[in-house]
Amino acid sequence: MVIQQYTITTTPKYNFPQPTIDTTLPQRLIELSIHSLKHVQNQPFQLNQQTFQQNNSSEEHIQTLQPKLQPIPLKPKPEKTLVAAVDTSSIKIGETSTGILIAVRGANVWKQNKSYRYIRLGPFIFHITEENKKEVYNALRRAYFNSPHEHSRQSSPNLLQMPTRIANLLERWLQKMLSKTISNGLILFDGSLTSGIADTPTQRMIEILTTARKRNNVVLAFSKMTSLRFNGYLITDVLLRYKPPYMLEMAGLKPKPPIVLLGDVYVARLTKGNYAFRLDIDKEVPIERRIEAVEKLLGSDLFSQSYPETLRLAHILCTFTANEVIAMQHCIARRYGLKIISRPDMHRLLFGPFGKGERRS
Amino acid sequence: MKLYKKEGNIVQILSFPNETVEKGDYLLIEDVEATKALIVQVIDVQFASIPGILEELLRSLPDGGELMQGEDFDPLEIAPHITYIQDARLNICKIRATVENEGLSPNNSWLPSRSQSAIRKLPIPTLLKLAKIDGKLPIVLGGTKDSSFLTIDASSLDGKLNIITGKKETGKSHLSKLLMLNLIRYKATVVVFDLNGEYVSLGMTADRKRNAYYHKIHVLTPSQNFKVALKQLHLHVLLSILIHALHLPGTSAREFRRIWQSLKERGNLVLRELGEAIRNWRCNQHVRDALFSRYYALINSGFFTDNVAEAMLLEECLFKAKEEGGAIIVNLRNTSSIDRQIVVEYLLGKLVELLTSWKLKAVFLFAEEAHLYLRETYWDDIVTRMRHLGIFTTFITNQPDTIRQNIYRQADNIFLFNFTNEHDLEVVSRAARVDAETVKSIAIDLPPHYCLVLGKVVKDFPMVVKVKALDVKTMGETRLFFKDMN
Numbered sequence: 001m002v003i004q005q006y007t008i009t010t011t012p013k014y015n016f017p018q019p020t021i022d023t024t025l026p027q028r029l030i031e032l033s034i035h036s037l038k039h040v041q042n043q044p045f046q047l048n049q050q051t052f053q054q055n056n057s058s059e060e061h062i063q064t065l066q067p068k069l070q071p072i073p074l075k076p077k078p079e080k081t082l083v084a085a086v087d088t089s090s091i092k093i094g095e096t097s098t099g100i101l102i103a104v105r106g107a108n109v110w111k112q113n114k115s116y117r118y119i120r121l122g123p124f125i126f127h128i129t130e131e132n133k134k135e136v137y138n139a140l141r142r143a144y145f146n147s148p149h150e151h152s153r154q155s156s157p158n159l160l161q162m163p164t165r166i167a168n169l170l171e172r173w174l175q176k177m178l179s180k181t182i183s184n185g186l187i188l189f190d191g192s193l194t195s196g197i198a199d200t201p202t203q204r205m206i207e208i209l210t211t212a213r214k215r216n217n218v219v220l221a222f223s224k225m226t227s228l229r230f231n232g233y234l235i236t237d238v239l240l241r242y243k244p245p246y247m248l249e250m251a252g253l254k255p256k257p258p259i260v261l262l263g264d265v266y267v268a269r270l271t272k273g274n275y276a277f278r279l280d281i282d283k284e285v286p287i288e289r290r291i292e293a294v295e296k297l298l299g300s301d302l303f304s305q306s307y308p309e310t311l312r313l314a315h316i317l318c319t320f321t322a323n324e325v326i327a328m329q330h331c332i333a334r335r336y337g338l339k340i341i342s343r344p345d346m347h348r349l350l351f352g353p354f355g356k357g358e359r360r361s
Numbered sequence: 362m363k364l365y366k367k368e369g370n371i372v373q374i375l376s377f378p379n380e381t382v383e384k385g386d387y388l389l390i391e392d393v394e395a396t397k398a399l400i401v402q403v404i405d406v407q408f409a410s411i412p413g414i415l416e417e418l419l420r421s422l423p424d425g426g427e428l429m430q431g432e433d434f435d436p437l438e439i440a441p442h443i444t445y446i447q448d449a450r451l452n453i454c455k456i457r458a459t460v461e462n463e464g465l466s467p468n469n470s471w472l473p474s475r476s477q478s479a480i481r482k483l484p485i486p487t488l489l490k491l492a493k494i495d496g497k498l499p500i501v502l503g504g505t506k507d508s509s510f511l512t513i514d515a516s517s518l519d520g521k522l523n524i525i526t527g528k529k530e531t532g533k534s535h536l537s538k539l540l541m542l543n544l545i546r547y548k549a550t551v552v553v554f555d556l557n558g559e560y561v562s563l564g565m566t567a568d569r570k571r572n573a574y575y576h577k578i579h580v581l582t583p584s585q586n587f588k589v590a591l592k593q594l595h596l597h598v599l600l601s602i603l604i605h606a607l608h609l610p611g612t613s614a615r616e617f618r619r620i621w622q623s624l625k626e627r628g629n630l631v632l633r634e635l636g637e638a639i640r641n642w643r644c645n646q647h648v649r650d651a652l653f654s655r656y657y658a659l660i661n662s663g664f665f666t667d668n669v670a671e672a673m674l675l676e677e678c679l680f681k682a683k684e685e686g687g688a689i690i691v692n693l694r695n696t697s698s699i700d701r702q703i704v705v706e707y708l709l710g711k712l713v714e715l716l717t718s719w720k721l722k723a724v725f726l727f728a729e730e731a732h733l734y735l736r737e738t739y740w741d742d743i744v745t746r747m748r749h750l751g752i753f754t755t756f757i758t759n760q761p762d763t764i765r766q767n768i769y770r771q772a773d774n775i776f777l778f779n780f781t782n783e784h785d786l787e788v789v790s791r792a793a794r795v796d797a798e799t800v801k802s803i804a805i806d807l808p809p810h811y812c813l814v815l816g817k818v819v820k821d822f823p824m825v826v827k828v829k830a831l832d833v834k835t836m837g838e839t840r841l842f843f844k845d846m847n
Contacts, residue, residue: 030436109431118431123439313429316420322413327442334442 028143029104029124029170032136036127037336072291074245074270076298082185083301084110084178087314088171090163093328096338099129102163103328106170107317108178109310110185111301116310120317121170125328128162137162140169144176144204157198165198172204179212179219186297187212188311189221193263193280194255202260209262209282218285218293221263222311223278244306245270245298247279264290268306270298275306362452362480364390370456370469371798372401374480375409378448382406384803385506385813385825387483388454392473397461399473400483400491401454402823404802409449417447455799457822458492465491485509485824492820500543502536502814503829511826513818515547518725521817522744522771523755524764526789527778532810534559536776536828537727537757541688544725545577548686550679552712553727554705554734558694562834569834577687579678583696583704584663590672591630591665596621598710603655605736606702613651616644620652631667632660662700664707675711683721693734701734709739709747716750723751731756732763740764744771761788774816779807799823 088106095101105122128136137157157165171190178187195205212219247266255261263280281290302309320328332338362380366373372390376382382403390399408414433440459468485505489495489512496514505511518540525533541551542563553560564575581587591599596618603609603617620638624630629638639652659665666672678689691708693701715721726743728735735743743754744767756764762785769775769792777800780786786804790797794816803813803825815823 033437116429118429119434120431121434123435123437125437125439317431321416321420323411323417323446324413324439324443326411327446328439330446331437331439331442 028140029122032139033124033126036132036136037125037332071242071246071248072266073242074247074291074295074298076245077292077295078299079296081296081300082110082112082182083188083297083308083310084108084182084185085188085190085308085311085314086171086174086178087190087311087318088167088174089315089318089320090167091320091325092163093125093325093332096127096129098131099127099133100159100162101332102126102128102166103320103325104163104167104170105318105320106167106174107314108174109314109317110182111310116313118313118317121174122318123320123324123328124166124170125332126162126166128159130159133157133159133162137165140166144169144173168198168200172200172208175208176204176211179208179215179217182212182217183215185217186293186300187217187219188297188308188314189219189280190224190311190315191221192223192265192278193219193221193261193282194259195262196255196258196260202258202262205262209284213282213284218289219263219282220293220297221280222268222307223280224307226278242269244272245294247294268294270294270306271303273305277306362388364473364475364478364480365451367472372399372454372456374401374403374452374454376450376452377445378450382450382452382482383506384806385823387457387485387488387822388452389460389481389483390473391479391481392477393479394474394477395471397459397471397473399456399469399471400458400460400465400488400822401456402799403452404455404799405453407451407453409451411446411449414447417443453802455796460491485511488822492822494818494820494822498547500540501829502539502812503826505824505826511814511819511824513814515544515549517818518544518753518755518774519723520748520753521773522748522753522768523774523776523816524769524772524789524792525755525757525776525778526761526764526780526785527759527804527807527812528780528782528785529759530809531778531807532812532828533757533759533776533778534729535810535831536778536812537729537755538563538833539828539831540755541725541727542574542831542833545574545686545688549725550682550686550721550723551688551725551727552708553688553690554729554731555690555692555694556729556733558692559729560688560690561692563688563690565834566832567834572833574688574833577682577685578690579674579682579687580690580692581675581678582692583700586674587691587704588664588666588668588672589675589707590667590669591632591635592667592669593672594630594707595710595714596625598707598714601710602659602703602706606699606706607655607658609655610651612645613648613655616642616648617652632665633667636660658699659703662703664700664703675708676715679715679721698733702736705734706736709752712752713747713750716752721751723753726752726754727757728754729757730760730763731758732760740768744768761785764788766791772816774814774818777804777807777813777815779809779811780804794821795823 086106086108088104090102090104093101093103103123103125105120105124107118107120109116109118126136175187175189193205194200195202209219247268250265250267253261253265262283264283266279266281267276268279269276281293285293297308304312363375364372365375374388382388384403384406386403388401388403390401392398456469458465459471461468485507486509495512496516498515499512500515502511502513525537527533538560541553544551555561561580564572564578566572599621600614600618604614609617620635620642624634624638636656639649639656642649675689678687681687682689691704693704696704712721712724716724743752756768758764769789772792772794775789775792775795777789780789783801786801789795789804790800792815803823807813807825811825811827813823813825
């Protein structure tokens with residue numbers, strides 16, 4: 001009989017996070033998930049009328065932004081380089097009389113030997129109430145930050161922010177795992193390298209980047225959306241008449257404290273077409289290595305509309321599809337005896353065909 | 362299972378992977394409050410339209426079309442629930458009847474509760490009991506999917522018009538043999554137009570021993586042991602042969618009538634005298650030529666004789682069959698197209714004559730590929746006049762479009778085997794006792810030897826049956842060139 005062996009377990013060079021190692025946060029997630037759901041048994045719950053997925057971190061205030069006039073041309077380097085990416089997603093799957101039911105999931109994807117592989121954690125389902133939100137959130141922060149005093153600095157978020165916050169905690173943990181286990185690779189984050197905001201303490205982000213650097217990795221953070229503007233235009237719309245691939249450095253970013261930028265900001269246009277993304281690269285990495293890292297990424301990963309495939313797959317793998325939401329509702333209804341009720345949509349009820357349903361503001 | 366939708370007489374039922382439902386199955390939708398239940402039959406099984414399913418499938422194949430390798434850490438074990446939801450099925454069902462006060466009614470005008478109804482599979486034996494598909498003269502057709510037997514009543518074939526159809530090598534002849542032998546068992550008289558000599562060994566077991574039917578199977582081979590003397594013939598039968606099988610023009614037919622009457626008056630109804638009379642008859646030369654050509658066609662068929670003793674077997678066999686049941690197998694295997702028509706014209710004329718005079722009670726006629734020997738005007742005759750006289754026909758064909766539409770409309774029972782061609786199914790679906798969706802959806806997926814039974818024999822509850830095997834020597838095997846080379 002042949003037992004399937006994943007290369008990640010046999011290749012000493014690349015040792016990826018596995019559920020068997022350093023499971024502090026997932027273990028805590030499971031415990032809290034089960035604990036929170038036990039308190040919701042046999043309650044009626046209403047199907048979700050609003051969903052939100054993927055985390056959009058608020059961007060820092062910018063005082064002055066000045067793009068460098070000369071773009072940096074890039075030449076793909078077809079060297080064998082490991083590319084890994086992280087992304088997480090959260091969704092509200094229903095409401096109970098006392099709170100909300102949410103699910104979070106995270107994925108690590110890496111490209112190795114021309115094929116993509118993944119580790120996906122979750123979904124973890126939580127029942128969050130006004131009563132337990134502080135307990136849940138602080139317990140997870142403690143598990144992630146590994147410090148008993150970490151929770152005292154910040155109050156717990158409001159109920160609607162909880163899915164994003166828990167997903168952020170999971171994302172940081174996955175990023176930490178990658179930075180600890182990969183050597184000589186490229187680590188792709190979704191978003192920016194901004195710290196000092198909720199769930200992203202500067203010290204912890206510095207630790208992640210330092211660990212990555214020590215293992216000879218470079219962290220590249222791609223933002224799908226940006227609000228940074230130059231002369232009134234979004235920086236990603238400032239398309240120069242240069243032939244891609246290239247990147248353009250954005251200087252003069254001075255965020256207001258306590259926000260700290262741990263990376264230098266670039267606009268990267270990596271393939272033909274009108275798509276460009278904000279790209280943050282670890283500040284502590286020398287400029288030559290930064291350019292080399294992006295060139296290695298160009299040579300190692302596939303690109304579609306200027307966006308790296310590894311990161312795209314991480315996003316795809318963690319995003320919840322509609323049938324998964326139904327399955328999770330089915331699961332908690334079966335396992336915890338929750339009774340599904342359909343509360344009328346007040347927009348529809350009041351405004352009839354003019355009520356388009358609740359929207360996330 | 363959950364009731365999802367109803368449109369017309371189609372009901373859509375949602376089922377989950379642990380509830381195995383297949384095409385052809387019967388379901389009972391019980392509404393306890395209404396004290397009624399709906400009997401529906403599954404005619405198609407589809408995937409339920411689950412939101413996000415496309416994204417889910419695309420997500421699993423992003424790596425150049427190959428399945429992406431990875432590991433899922435799923436502590437709450439949500440994955441089985443996802444599979445459960447993704448594999449949910451939508452069963453398209455046709456309403457067949459309502460169970461009310463422990464009886465069946467065709468009332469489909471009510472709607473069971475969507476939230477409160479309990480849906481379960483209806484076992485075939487229960488349905489057979491409810492529909493009272495049994496009787497004193499049982500014929501076991503074969504096994505149903507739930508391992509029970511489908512038994513019909515022989516009297517449901519009595520006075521009925523039946524069609525057995527399906528593509529080649531699906532088991533049509535096998536079923537017709539099964540029906541025929543069971544009818545013989547109940548002392549019925551059966552006549553078979555055996556085009557390929559498939560029925561001639563029904564009196565033998567597969568290992569060439571005599572079986573229980575040996576003495577009841579009478580094989581008549583035209584021009585060998587099946588002949589007819591002119592003296593036995595009625596003029597109208599011979600004229601039918603001349604006009605319909607040999608296409609004799611009307612003027613010539615009139616002259617023939619005069620010749621025949623002249624010979625009859627003189628007591629000279631023999632072949633040689635008929636030839637002489639045509640030669641010497643005072644008539645137009647063209648008429649004479651026409652009469653001569655038909656005369657030689659009759660002679661060359663070898664079917665006619667002057668020896669009355671040689672021509673008694675048909676009546677003998679029919680009367681024997683009348684007493685103790687039996688089948689007259691008319692072996693048309695090595696008979697030419699013209700001679701086949703002559704034989705069939707004669708035999709049908711003879712049967713009508715015997716039935717009209719009540720010498721026979723009724724005859725079950727099995728006609729294989731009838732379009733090859735039955736003239737146009739006989740189709741209507743068979744389903745109207747001849748049926749009233751007591752000829753109950755079963756048509757067997759692999760070309761459903763060769764049977765006329767009005768035959769399908771009046772068919773009481775249809776035994777439908779697999780058809781892949783939609784055009785063929787379209788033809789069959791015109792039958793009055795069949796709904797097109799059932800035929801098209803179920804018959805297209807039938808494996809060989811499985812038959813969809815429709816009509817009065819199953820009280821209009823279409824049922825799929827695997828036709829049971831027969832221990833008789835089959836002769837329907839196709840001769841193969843490469844058979845012995847391997």
